[in-house]
Amino acid sequence: MTTELPGGGRGDDALVTTTSPLFADSATDRRIPRRWVVSWALWDWGGAAFNAVITTFVFTVYLTSSLFVDPAVVSAKNAESGTSGPAHTAYDAAVAVLSSGLAWGVGIAGIVVALIAPVLGQRTDGSGRRKLWLGVNTGVVVLVTALMFFVVGQPSYFLLGVALVAIGTIFYEIATVNYNAMLVQVSTPKTVGRVSGFGWGAGYLGGIVLLLIVYFGMVVGDGGLLHVPTENGLNIRIIALIAAAWTLVFSLPVLFTVPEIAPNARTPRVGFFASYAVLVRDIGRLWKESRNTVLFLIASALFRDGLVGVFTFGGILAQGTFGFTSGQVIIFAIAANVVAGVSTLLSGRLDxxxxxxxxxVTSLVGLIVAGLAVFFTHDLGAAAFWVGGLVLCLFVGPAQSASRTFLARVTPAGREGEVFGLYATTGRAVSFLAPTLFAIFVAVGGAQFWGILAIVLVLAIGLALLLPVRAPRRA
Incomplete structure (x- = not known):
């Protein structure tokens, strides 16, 4: 007998499936309790605190705000009549420096992830400690997020803020390797698309709820309904503490509910640095056994970097180019997460x-068209960003979810951590591309909105590389 994803149909407590040699335990029908699926998805719900609040719509926007610009430059801008002039130019240049500094910090974090992610994933496959390391890495993310409370809204604290974002990004990405690898533990070949979409959708919906809480509690008006002082960014710093608690609470169910994997006897027990030699050997074997997987890893590295760029620079563009206030950015973020969450949940069944x-492919085409529309209509102001930005969000979630299921469908059983580690590495190996091109396009074009073309270009290259890759077979 077969049941559907939670909320989706027939009603016992398990998902039963057909078999597939690409999934562990594929020799027999697998019964997957619904509570495993829900507990696994709740980690994504909790991860929304770092994705939506810290790196996208709140904390990074805070780091690139006027609080971190030299007060003399801000005063000169405010004193200058009109909306243009030398003081405004100096202020815009200062904000651009902050954006570049943040991009470099995230880029360095990406290099670290690229170097260590596949080895750590491989070692968790061999040791049977995937869930343990998910807990450890998530714990570090919680700690680093809480430490962001100490990033006072003054220029001298900017580097501390960037450093914490970079460290949090490293551990969040490594945790995501373990989390993504668990997808085959809580799904089957027949339901992997719905389960993956359920997880991504939970992440977006979790972002909606948390953003509503922090917006009305800490941001709207003067410090929100709680009337939190805004001096030196205190309200935003308290939001970091809330985000840390949110991540902690919703990461616990998967750690207590989903069983740990068994050790993989085929993975040799070697030291950390010797693991790189094993990794090189295994990549060569993967190229021979599943070349299509390697080609997909390369293509997805490009388009996933573009997907990250959509959210990383979305809030920054909303504020810097389209004139959104911090509160309006959060309102847009809530709407964006609603659109992305609903589209991702629906896309699981299409997957x-x-x-x-x-x-x-459909999502990438939609993203490219919407991105170009935002670029060419930027003079229309906030209305253009609302329409174009929400259309972009319509396609981001489905592309992210389907990318994960594509890899899950072609990964040999027992090597999920290693392959998803390579998934993180290939993505992070080019993670400098969107931020660097963004900075270059802004410098050459002379205005922030030119960075939109950089993101569109990265998405287009990823699409071109994906087209020749063979689609995985479906259950």
Whole structure:
């Protein structure tokens, strides 16, 4: 007998599936309790605190705000009549420096992830400690997020803020390797698209709830309904503490509910640095056994960097180019998460029916068209960003979810941590691309909105590399 994803149909407490040699325990029908699926998805719900609040719509926008610009430059801008002039130019240049500094910090974090992610994933496969390391890495993210409370809204604290964002990014990405690898533990070949979409959708919906809480509690008006003082960014710093608690609470269910994997006897027990030699050997073996997987890893590295760029620079563009206030950025973020969450939940069924490649290609085409529309209509102001930005969000979630299921469908059983580690590495190996091109396009074009073309370019290159990759078979 077969049941659906939570909320989706027939009603016992398990998902039963057909078999597939690409999934662990594929020799027999697998019964997956619903509580495993829900507990696994709740980690994504909790991870929304770092994704939506810290790196996208609140804390990074805070780091690139006027609080971290030299007060003399801010005063000169405020004193200058009109909306243009030398003081405004100096202020815009200062904000651009902050954006570049943040981009470099995130880029360095990406290099670290690229170097260590596949080895750590490989070692968790061999040791049978995938869930343990998910807990450890998530714990570090919680700690670093809480420490962001000490990033006072003054220029001298900017580097501390960037450093904490970078460290949090490293551990969050490594935790995501363990989390993504667990997808095959809580899904089957027949339901992997819906389960992945359920997880991504939970992440977006969790972002909505948390953003509503922090907006009305800490941001709207003068310090929100709680009337939190805004001096030196105190209200934003308290939001960091709330985000840390949110991540902690919702990361616990998966750690207590989903069983740990068994050790993989095929993975040799070697030291950390010797693991790189094993990794090189295994990549060569993966190229021979599943070349299509390697080609997908390369293509996805490009388009996923573009997807990250959409959210990383979305809030910054809303504020710097389209004139949104911090509160308006959060309101847009809530609407964006609603759109992305609903579209991702729906796309899971399309993934299982038509395959992940069809979903990814459709989403990338939609993203490219919407991105170009935002670029060419930037003079229309906030209305253009509202329409174009929400259309972009319509396609981001489905592309992210389907990318994960594509890889889950082609990964040999027992090597999920290693392959998803490579997934993180290939993505992070080019994670400098979107931020660097963004900075270059802004410098050459002379205005922040030119960075939109950089993101569109990265997405287009990823799409071009994806088209020749063979779609995985469906259950």
């Amino acid at each position: 299982d029916r038509f395959g992940p490649k069809a979903v990814i």
